[in-house]
Amino acid sequence: MGRWAAALFVAAGFLAPPLPGQQPTPPAESVPAATPSPAPPSPQQERYLQGLRTAGRGVAQIKDGINRLTRVQAGRDTAQIRQAARRLGGLCSAARGFLTSGRGRMDPAAYETPVRRPARDLVLQVDSLSLIAKECQLTAGRTPGPVSTGLLIRIRAYEAALAAFRTSIGLPNR
Numbered sequence: 804m805g806r807w808a809a810a811l812f813v814a815a816g817f818l819a820p821p822l823p824g825q826q827p828t829p830p831a832e833s834v835p836a837a838t839p840s841p842a843p844p845s846p847q848q849e850r851y852l853q854g855l856r857t858a859g860r861g862v863a864q865i866k867d868g869i870n871r872l873t874r875v876q877a878g879r880d881t882a883q884i885r886q887a888a889r890r891l892g893g894l895c896s897a898a899r900g901f902l903t904s905g906r907g908r909m910d911p912a913a914y915e916t917p918v919r920r921p922a923r924d925l926v927l928q929v930d931s932l933s934l935i936a937k938e939c940q941l942t943a944g945r946t947p948g949p950v951s952t953g954l955l956i957r958i959r960a961y962e963a964a965l966a967a968f969r970t971s972i973g974l975p976n977r
Contacts, residue, residue, distance in 0.1 A: 806847060816837035847913035851922065853934075854908025855965075858929045861901030865936065869958075870953050876947075886946035895939035895954075901938075902933040921968040928961040 844852060868891035875887040906929045911922035935957050943950045966976045 809861065811832040845913065846894040850908050851910060851913045854905040855925070856863055856905070857908070858905030858932075858937070859903050861898035861936070862906065862932065862958065864894045864898040864901065865932070865939075866958065868898075869950060869954055872947055872951055883902065883945065885944070889944045890945060891951065892940050892943035895936045895943060899936035902929055902936060905922055906919050906930060918968075918971045921964065921971040923962075925968045932961055 868887075872884070872891050873885040875883045887896050906926065908953060909922075909926050909929065911919050911926055914922045932954075935953055940951045
């Protein structure tokens with residue numbers, strides 16, 4: 804019974820006439836749109852975006868490994884640091900698979916000239932992350948500090964390229 808009462812109050816609020824001194828809201832037709840929506844992507848652009856989503860999964864795995872390592876390094880327990888470093892190496896291995904798989908679908912030629920440059924820059928950053936993920940996979944267990952620092956630098960460059968790409972195709976940056 805409580806849901807029905809809440810729905811009745813909400814409906815009454817929408818249907819009630821405006822109070823004296825209160826401006827009525829204009830109809831939806833007279834309100835101009837703030838920003839035009841971007842054009843739907845072509846099949847090649849959709850393929851690029853699917854590849855970007857796949858590569859993004861790899862980036863998320865690397866970030867997770869770095870976050871785990873950072874949290875454990877604050878505690879100074881060497882056994883846990885070694886375990887987190889090995890886990891980072893494993894996550895880099897899995898992330899590299901996602902990065903290379905997604906990169907295979909990302910063709911910057913799918914976009915016209917003004918967007919092609921940010922799309923190409925983003926592809927370069929994915930390639931860069933893939934290379935350092937291989938290095939991370941091989942050396943994170945022995946030297947986690949320099950590896951995580953290198954990963955963070957490349958992730959920041961990737962995120963900047965991603966923001967520029969999203970802006971160029973008319974999507975908001977999160």
